Amino acid sequence: MTDAAQSVFNQTVIMFMIVIIGALCYKFGLINDEGRKQLSNLVLYVVNPLLIFLSYMTDMRAELIEGFLWTAAMAAITYIAFIFLSKLIFRDKNSRDPLIERFSVIYSNCGFMGTPLIFGVFGSDGVFIMNGFITVFNLFVWTHGVIMMSSGKAAGKGRTSLLKAVTSPAVIAVILGIIFFFTQIKLPDMIFTALNNVAEMTTPLAMIVAGASIMSAGIIKSVKNLRIYIVAAVKLIVLPIAGFALIAFLPCADTAKLITLIEFSCPAAAIGTMFAIKYERNSEYASQIFAVSTLLSLITLPFIVSLGSYCLEVLHTL
Numbered sequence: 001m002t003d004a005a006q007s008v009f010n011q012t013v014i015m016f017m018i019v020i021i022g023a024l025c026y027k028f029g030l031i032n033d034e035g036r037k038q039l040s041n042l043v044l045y046v047v048n049p050l051l052i053f054l055s056y057m058t059d060m061r062a063e064l065i066e067g068f069l070w071t072a073a074m075a076a077i078t079y080i081a082f083i084f085l086s087k088l089i090f091r092d093k094n095s096r097d098p099l100i101e102r103f104s105v106i107y108s109n110c111g112f113m114g115t116p117l118i119f120g121v122f123g124s125d126g127v128f129i130m131n132g133f134i135t136v137f138n139l140f141v142w143t144h145g146v147i148m149m150s151s152g153k154a155a156g157k158g159r160t161s162l163l164k165a166v167t168s169p170a171v172i173a174v175i176l177g178i179i180f181f182f183t184q185i186k187l188p189d190m191i192f193t194a195l196n197n198v199a200e201m202t203t204p205l206a207m208i209v210a211g212a213s214i215m216s217a218g219i220i221k222s223v224k225n226l227r228i229y230i231v232a233a234v235k236l237i238v239l240p241i242a243g244f245a246l247i248a249f250l251p252c253a254d255t256a257k258l259i260t261l262i263e264f265s266c267p268a269a270a271i272g273t274m275f276a277i278k279y280e281r282n283s284e285y286a287s288q289i290f291a292v293s294t295l296l297s298l299i300t301l302p303f304i305v306s307l308g309s310y311c312l313e314v315l316h317t318l
Contacts, residue, residue, distance in 0.1 A: 004309060005302035007121045008262065012298050015113050018204055019294065022211020031212045039209045040274040043202065048111065049173035051199040052138065055131050056177030057192065060184065064128050067259075070252040071132035074260040078243040079140050082106045082264070085242065089234055097282050099148060100272070104289045105235040107141050108266035110134065112206040113294075117262055117301075126259055133263045135174050141271060142168045149275045210270045210294075213277070213287035222288035232267075232293040236300040240265040244308055254312050261308045265301055267293035 025031045031039070058064070086102040108114070111134055118130045146168075179185075187195070214222065222228065243264050247257055268290045276283035 004121050004258065005306045008117055008305050009298065009302045011117045011120045012113070012294075012301055015116070015203070015207055016294055016298070018207035019211040019214065019291070022208035023215040024211075025208065026212035026215040031208075033216065036209060036212045036216070037277055039205060039212075040277050043205050043209060044271070044274055044278070045169050047198055047202050047205055049169040050195050051111070051115075051202045052131075052134065052170060053173040053177045053180075054192070054196055054199050055127065055134070056181040057187065058124075058128055058181070060181070064125060067125075067129035067253060067256045068132035070250070070256040071129055071260050071263075072136050073132075074247045074250065074252075074256070075133040075136035075263070077246055078260070078264055079106065079136065081243065081246060082239055083144065085239065086234075089238075090231075097285050099151075100276065100282050100285050100289065101231050103145060103149060103272050103275070104231055104268040104286065104293070105239055107137070107145060107269040107272060108235070108264050109269045109271075109290075109294070110137055110263040110266050112203050112270050113266045114263045116203060117266070118259055121262070122255060122259065126255065129256060130259050130263065131177075133260055135178075137263075138170045138174055141269070142171050145271075145275065149281055150279045206270045210273055210287065210290055213273045213283060214291040216284070216287070218284075222291045225288060225292075228289055228292045229296075231289055232296050235268055235289075235293050236265065236296055237304070240300075240304050241307075244304075244311070248308075248311060248315065257312065258305065258308060262301070262305060265297075265304045267297040 022031070026036070083102075083106055086105050090098050090101040090105070114130065114134075115127060118126045122129070186192075240261065244257075244261050247260060250257070268286075270290060273283055273286045273290055275281070276286040
């Protein structure tokens with residue numbers, strides 16, 4: 001196992017341990033269904049947008065801007081491909097819940113899980129470069145993702161959600177972050193520290209919400225559902241390999257490629273469960289996919305990162 005793959009494995013274990021804490025909190029009544037919804041809204045509308053915004057508070061360097069732009073471009077390319085492939089693979093006739101399955105394979109846990117993964121492997125510079133991917137992720141998930149999850153009878157406002165999506169706190173945070181980065185406006189230390197203390201709660205809160213959702217859905221039911229393993233295989237193996245094939249030959253640094261690979265190879269997004277709760281979709285199924293894909297990613301993520309690193313080394317010898 002490469003050093004990058006080992007770091008990815010270690011961080012994945014940490015994330016899953018926090019999920020277990022959330023599950024235990026729900027089991028012993030410290031979090032109920034109403035509390036789970038409130039924590040979801042707190043993460044979606046306050047804590048995560050602050051994390052996004054503050055990630056842009058860094059000095060400008062040419063290599064960082066180049067890496068940022070490349071990861072943004074590669075994210076856009078792969079998301080378009082994943083949206084198309086998900087529709088081909090999960091058709092209405094052969095899917096238990098096609099919207100949940102498509103959302104789960106398209107969108108990864110790239111923010112809540114990807115951020116600490118990237119920091120552990122590439123440090124703070126890697127986190128900034130990763131923001132290119134996160135920026136595109138938020139633009140897609142808060143537009144395409146919201147419209148997809150809120151369409152139909154469950155929400156009844158699928159065609160009118162675009163305006164709400166593009167004015168969501170996460171997208172506003174992206175826009176403000178870019179403005180602050182390129183103008184190099186700095187927040188006063190006390191304000192930055194206060195906001196950063198809140199932003200640092202993103203990963204533990206998101207994982208706790210996911211763990212509570214898993215427990216409410218029933219973990220035993222999750223691991224017995226064979227359909228979920230098909231979804232997980234597409235999410236963790238099929239699409240990452242397809243996505244890497246699209247970006248491997250692009251003329252950018254290997255660091256940007258590996259960061260992008262790690263980001264879209266993460267398990268199903270925790271935000272999928274939160275969206276399912278908010279838009280009254282099948283949150284039980286979404287949390288089951290999240291649980292199983294997170295568990296399986298302990299094996300698949302290091303494998304995919306090792307495979308990607310090896311392929312890049314081979315390409316350099318050609």
